[in-house]
Amino acid sequence: MATVVNGENHYDRAVEVQRFDESKIGVKGLVDSGLTTIPPIFIHPIDTLSDLKAKPQSVVVPTIDLSGPRSTVLEQVASASRTFGDTLRIKLGRRLPELEDIPEVCRDEVVQWNLHSEALGERLMGLLSEGLGLDMDRLKNSCLDARTMLGHYYPRCPQPDLTVGIASHTDPGVLTLLLQDHIGGLQIKHKGGWVDVKPVHGALVINIADILQILSNDEYVSVEHRVLANPSKEPRVSIAVFFSPSARETLYGPFSELTSPEKPLRYCQFVYHDYMRRFFTKELDGKTLTNYYRI
Numbered sequence: 001m002a003t004v005v006n007g008e009n010h011y012d013r014a015v016e017v018q019r020f021d022e023s024k025i026g027v028k029g030l031v032d033s034g035l036t037t038i039p040p041i042f043i044h045p046i047d048t049l050s051d052l053k054a055k056p057q058s059v060v061v062p063t064i065d066l067s068g069p070r071s072t073v074l075e076q077v078a079s080a081s082r083t084f085g086d087t088l089r090i091k092l093g094r095r096l097p098e099l100e101d102i103p104e105v106c107r108d109e110v111v112q113w114n115l116h117s118e119a120l121g122e123r124l125m126g127l128l129s130e131g132l133g134l135d136m137d138r139l140k141n142s143c144l145d146a147r148t149m150l151g152h153y154y155p156r157c158p159q160p161d162l163t164v165g166i167a168s169h170t171d172p173g174v175l176t177l178l179l180q181d182h183i184g185g186l187q188i189k190h191k192g193g194w195v196d197v198k199p200v201h202g203a204l205v206i207n208i209a210d211i212l213q214i215l216s217n218d219e220y221v222s223v224e225h226r227v228l229a230n231p232s233k234e235p236r237v238s239i240a241v242f243f244s245p246s247a248r249e250t251l252y253g254p255f256s257e258l259t260s261p262e263k264p265l266r267y268c269q270f271v272y273h274d275y276m277r278r279f280f281t282k283e284l285d286g287k288t289l290t291n292y293y294r295i
């Protein structure tokens with residue numbers, strides 16, 4: 001097993017990670033126990049850490065009001081998905097999980113949020129399809145049914161310069177709806193630098209994810225993002241809803257209408273379960289998944 005050299009310490013990372021997982025204490029438990037320095041398994045390599053210190057670029061992520069006229073909204077959604085590489089924020093304008101699988105404390109909220117996100121996801125996919133010059137139903141026909149909701153909790157980190165909340169990655173699915181609270185810390189990569197996605201009350205962050213980049217044959221670009229470790233006293237909470245293809249054995253690849261002699265096919269076809277296997281066996285690290293299927 002690998003031995004990691006971390007400053008003065010030599011230790012077996014895999015063993016330590018397993019020990020931490022089995023303790024079921026979680027990062028919250030560590031922080032609640034009053035620790036003042038973070039365990040070595042959380043310390044990132046020097047390359048990642050030096051990149052955290054760079055001053056974020058002062059670019060403002062576009063916020064789109066979905067209650068505006070449809071033609072304006074369509075134009076804004078399509079152009080933000082292309083030129084910004086991806087992330088926009090939208091003012092908030094069936095399948096239910098088994099109820100007993102949802103913790104009781106948030107059951108009603110999860111059920112409600114699931115319904116709202118389905119409706120919003122459907123609307124966004126319609127706009128994004130039309131933005132590509134396709135039939136409104138093209139995207140949602142293949143990508144609306146499978147959704148996963150993740151709740152993230154980032155407690156105060158005593159040494160935020162040594163670690164990250166979530167390492168840089170792109171989301172693997174089609175589209176992600178992200179609700180973040182007021183704490184901040186989410187950043188996206190834009191033109192080689194990091195940009196803060198400041199919380200906007202009443203707005204969601206919408207990420208274009210890797211499969212949409214592939215389906216659109218690079219017309220839309222998935223967004224590389226990360227979350228900084230939380231230096232604030234208050235914990236940060238975010239809820240992400242991921243939309244992904246529902247048919248695990250179907251072949252996915254760029255929509256044929258979007259390829260031409262001028263715009264040749266950029267990706268080979270793949271089946272979704274093979275794609276997800278690759279996602280779960282790689283480290284979170286930038287745009288490796290789209291690059292794997294690139295022709």
Ligand SMILES: O=C(O)CCC(=O)C(=O)O
Nearest residue numbers: 150152180186227238240
């Ligand atoms: O917590 C956040 O703001 C981002 C979460 C995220 O990127 C993810 O779940 O993929």
Ligand SMILES: [Fe+2]
Nearest residue numbers: 169170171225
């Ligand atoms: Fe993400």
